[in-house]
Amino acid sequence: MECLNDGCPKTHEEDIMDIPLDDPEANKAAAKIQASFRGHMTRKKMKEDKPREEKRQEQK
């Protein structure tokens, strides 16, 4: 992408290029964090669903 002037806005692509896509350590760290996020979201959802689930279990 050619920049004609000096004041080139930082593009989305440049942001992505800062991100270490091929770095195995970065990916490993990311996977660990994502795992904690997924764990949190599942538990949060279970908490919110609990009253409905208990009703469903009683009807079994």
Place this chain on the structure above:
Amino acid sequence: MAPKKDAKAAPAKKAEPAKAAAPAPAPEPDVVAAPPPLDLSTVKVEFTPDQHEDYKEAFGLFDRVGDAKVAYNQVADIMRALGQNPTNKEVRKVLGNPSDEDMAAKRLEFEAFLPMLQHIVNDPNKGTFDDYVEGLRVFDKEGNGTVMGAELRIVLGTLGEKMSEAEIDALMQGQEDENGSINFEAFVKHIMSI
């Protein structure tokens, strides 16, 4: 080998063809050999009777068929519901590296699930508060304890076990301040609180 486990027999058969597909007949010294399949028979299940009961109850909540089993593709969520944070890769490993079809079709009984859960519980490499904070600090460009929500969204969607847009939206809801920044220590505390 425990006779009742149908979960083990199939993966053992499937592992062979995958290994035979490697082109080089003799492995080179610096090629990392595939890790041996996980042997769950060595895992000692050490849950208390109370835990056993709690886990059985949670397991039952996920049984939508009524056969006292759950689908392979539900196992990650059950473990999360029980307070663990396994990566999807770790879950597939304890399941014996099933195919995508197996993940959708195969079902697991509670007694087979327990050593898998124990293995995840025993993992010495579990993430800690510091791990997560330091992981996020990498993206703290100004060194002020915050990361840009927009950048975190990109990271979560492109690195590691990529998250979907829906997952990221759910996670980030209400987390960014008026400048679109997130205080990552507070964020991690919030994540770990439940």
